[in-house]
Amino acid sequence: QKExxxxxxxxxxxxxxxxxxxxTYSDRGSQSFFWYRQYSGKSPELIMFIxxxxxxxxxxxTAQLNKASQYVSLLIxxxxxxxxxxxxxxxxxxxxxxxxxxxxxxxxIVHP
Amino acid sequence: GAVVxxxxxxxxxxxxxxxxxxxxxxxxxxxxxxxYRQFPKQSLMLMATSNEGSKATYEQGVEKDKFxxxxxxxxxxxxxxxxxxxxxxxxxxxxxxxxxxxFGGYTFGSGTRLTVx
Numbered sequence: 001q002k003e004x005x006x007x008x009x010x011x012x013x014x015x016x017x018x019x020x021x022x023x024t025y026s027d028r029g030s031q032s033f034f035w036y037r038q039y040s041g042k043s044p045e046l047i048m049f050i051x052x053x054x055x056x057x058x059x060x061x062t063a064q065l066n067k068a069s070q071y072v073s074l075l076i077x078x079x080x081x082x083x084x085x086x087x088x089x090x091x092x093x094x095x096x097x098x099x100x101x102x103x104x105x106x107x108x109i110v111h112p
Numbered sequence: 113g114a115v116v117x118x119x120x121x122x123x124x125x126x127x128x129x130x131x132x133x134x135x136x137x138x139x140x141x142x143x144x145x146x147x148y149r150q151f152p153k154q155s156l157m158l159m160a161t162s163n164e165g166s167k168a169t170y171e172q173g174v175e176k177d178k179f180x181x182x183x184x185x186x187x188x189x190x191x192x193x194x195x196x197x198x199x200x201x202x203x204x205x206x207x208x209x210x211x212x213x214x215f216g217g218y219t220f221g222s223g224t225r226l227t228v229x
Contacts, residue, residue, distance in 0.1 A: 008153075034218075043118075043205045043223040044156070088156070099146065100218065104155040 002027045004091050006103035013110055019076040021106050023089030026070070032092040033065055033072045034100060039085045047087075048074070079110040114140050114210035118221025125196055125228055133191045133224045135206030141186035142208035146218070147179075150203045162189040196228040 003026040013019045021035075032051045036044035050056045050063040050072070062075040072091075076083055086107050090100035115138040125131050135145055145162040160181055161169040168181035180192040193200055206221040 036220075041203075041225070043220040046219070099158065099161065101158075102156040 002101045004103035010107040019079045021074040025091045030091045034090040035074045036088040114219040116221040122225045130194045135189045140210040145189040146207040148205045
């Protein structure tokens with residue numbers, strides 16, 4: 001059974017700090033990795049996707065992927081109170097099946 | 113970017129009645145759409161995959177006779193919760209992937225908060 005694990009948190013960081021969110025997955029055949037942000041009562045919105053080992057940067061967000069360790073992370077630099085949300089990690093397998101499996105999400109709180 | 117429209121956003125219904133939720137891809141054609149359910153503080157759980165012009169594929173444990181899915185066109189999928197009960201109260205979200213986006217991930221509808229009283 002494919003599993004995606006995330007620490008539920010909450011992760012609390014001060015405004016301006018770096019928030020580090022982590023995710024591990026069980027399926028070694030996974031090829032696509034996604035980070036979604038979900039505000040309370042809202043549906044998820046895609047922040048980033050990554051499918052090659054290493055880092056991928058987009059503005060204040062950096063996704064890091066290590067397939068050997070089956071680990072993907074999301075760094076948020078200069079965290080803002082508006083970043084407070086639940087961050088969902090999603091992993092999709094290869095072989096033409098792109099349906100992602102979602103982790104439970106990590107609650108992030110950025111306090112002023 | 114790809115936009116998925118979902119409505120209603122909120123619905124309250126009486127126990128035993130049926131509720132229909134619509135999901136539309138606005139600027140792309142989606143041969144496949146996905147329906148998720150999310151309970152408070154829980155992860156998104158895939159309920160079923162909606163296939164245009166054919167039967168939906170349901171995940172293990174999801175009652176196909178209770179959660180009716182129709183994907184009549186390339187831009188519209190509907191989920192009908194039949195004979196709703198309070199335990200069906202949840203946040204239902206549809207999703208689709210623009211096939212031209214490659215690995216670009218899935219776009220979600222805005223979700224439907226169903227409350228069965």
